[in-house]
Amino acid sequence: MSTARNGTHNFKVVLLGEGSVGKTSLLLRYVEDKFNERHTSTLQATFLNKKINLNDKRINLAIWDTAGQEKFHALGPIYYRNSNGAILVYDITEADSFVKVKNWVKELRRMLGSDIVLIIAGNKIDLEHEQAVPTEEAESFSKSVGAQHYYTSAKVNYGIEELFLVLAQLMLQKFEQGSQTNHEASRASQVLIVDDDEPAHRSCCFNSSRM
């Protein structure tokens, strides 16, 4: 969860999406500015960390990549618990991968309500000519669930920096709102994922996440 020790905000972000939509490439591009220029490094870190400065605030993003573990549906709650933000990645050339994103959104909203900031990323926009998920559909869905929608390309490094910046901003906002209205309410309940009453009233965008 987010804390503000030493004036640094720590946010946990989870990357979700079907296999081979480019989650790892996206993350590597952001954290190390690498794509496919593969080198044997110690990038095995489960959490990749990125420090940024925003409005004079120091933010540490711990980004949890679920790549390689897509088959283990039952692990879902373990991946995303205590996350402040989620990036739901689909491949714009694969309609099925967008369906998977919709399912993740439903599950996240159900489990974490409006506590979590959602960003939907249409990756591989460099393959625009093969686009299989219409922009209108992606955007109207994102809007209906209170998520932001961005197009990205890990290959040509497009839209990624911006996506993470917006995510960080939204998480910071949420945190600042939250610390005003909600003292430590969710801290003791991490195991039970108890739905405390407060979060529901904080946002209205959640209402439209129809199942």
Add this chain to the structure above:
Amino acid sequence: MCVCVSQGKVEESKECPEKELADMGALVRVLTQWTGMFPYDFRDDRVMALVRTITQRCATEQMAGVRAEVSRTLERLLDRLTALEQYEQSLPEPAPLCTVEQLPQGDILTLGLSPVELARQLTAVELYRLSFVGPEEFLQAFAPPATKTPAAPKTTRNLEAYADWFNRLSYLVATDIVKPVKSKQRARLLEQWVTTARECFNLGNFNSLMAIISALNMAPIARLKKTWSRASAVCGQQLRQLELCVEPGGNHARYRAALAAAPGETAVPLLSVTCRDLHFAHQSAPTRVAGGRVNFEKCCALARPVRAQLAARRLGEAHGTPHRPAHAVNAHVTHTPTWRFFVDRPALSETALELVSFEREPPADHLEKERLKRLKGAAP
């Protein structure tokens, strides 16, 4: 391999008998190695046809010296393939159920096993299932050849089946807990599963441990406040401690340390972490380096997690009689009550789990009420 075998065939009858016998001896040794390491290659009729050619040639008088070894090799191969077929018959899972009434009677407690015994049997189930996973299956799944030419058709899905088992165990645990109408019984089941999870940890069976932890974290289980409050206080504490051990921070540092310290005979690595390691090993290095040469460093990086995951399998082999494969050592598991319980029993579907959970303990806040309304609207 094919090249080597067909060369052997070409050279036939041109050589003197001694040379021919020595060549055949070498060929049989290769065959023994190959069938031992990758028996599933021999599900392919084309490969099996080559084996038949070899055995036929060994039938002649001057090949008497290698005949015994060839028949031993063949016997072992057929054993492995038969065992695989039998195992595959046990794989189809009962379809998830939509209502709790359709569930068979009884729960994990009716098996009458102590958590220690249950954990031991679960570990045997894990090792048995793992024993069927071929090392090549990991590469087929996580480091497929980059070429566009269609790969040889896959003849096995033991890795997928083993991953399915993880999910299945999780859903069965969740189903088991929400099933009883009385909260006291549900609380007893919670205790049984948490204690079993702890025993799995003691055995180093991280795969079952993680599946149970996942089940207890599923919304329909996690929200049962009354049930949790009726379970012993230690139960919640124990669970939190166990969760800490498999907490993914620092690239699963705690888990890796715990696995290294686990008893070798019963340790079962977390399949999900192995898959993750393979994904990264594949993503982080090119398969070919400059000049089109094979990147052997990457091959080693890919082999490492596979070897670690299958170490349990090798141990099974080491403990059995020589050449007695792990599946045979662990086959007794299919006669245990735990095996029957987890093979036959249907689990509830995700929606059904939620609905039953709300039946057991009504929605506690307006979020949950909303959720229930939607669930009922969606139900047929």
